Amino acid sequence: MNAKETSTRIIEEIFGAGNYDLADELIAADAVGHDPALPEPVKGPEGLKEAARGYREAFPDLKLTVDMAIAEGDYVAVRWTARGTQKGELFGIAPTGKQATVTGITIDRHTGGKVAESWTNWDTLGLLQQLGAVPSATQVV
């Protein structure tokens, strides 16, 4: 499996399908993940499983698809789209039943066939707007 496939499987299979055990195969034991939406860095396979579970408990039908992957050296940049229906609490927002579609970009650093560090930036504001927690421009003006 090459680095692009590894990064794609983390997004689509762990976060997008709830195949949590795959984290043991694809994430280094001392890996660190940075997601500005989470209160602290994600550490190792267990941390990633916990983060994915948190998002999937809020959005049980969550699906992520990788739209593009670019590799250079040990790094892979992945552009992805996430879609789901909020059925559980997220960031203190009670279930709304609303569907949301957000995009994000994750850059992974690979070592020894596993991801050792990753940086994610995704459309958190867009999600909050779609859930009605923050007004969108069209609602405010």
Added chain:
Amino acid sequence: MNRVSEGADRAQMSMASTFPTPDHMPCPSCGASVAIADDFGAHVCDDERRLEYRLTELRVEIERFTDDLASWLDTPHGRFALWLAEHER
């Protein structure tokens, strides 16, 4: 309009102009994610999804009704109603 509220309105307008609008927004009737670039009017709600969305919106009221019903069924009137329903079944 006084100066304070004018200022507040300007601040709100200014804040709004700095807020990006997402590509998708939920349909107000069924909560489905609809691309803004598409014609929002072309979206047709799925009946099952609309019902599910409404039930989610009403979950607090439904929970309260369930609790109230359980409490009432524990009263003399409620216990008699249960007995009568069983008797007439």
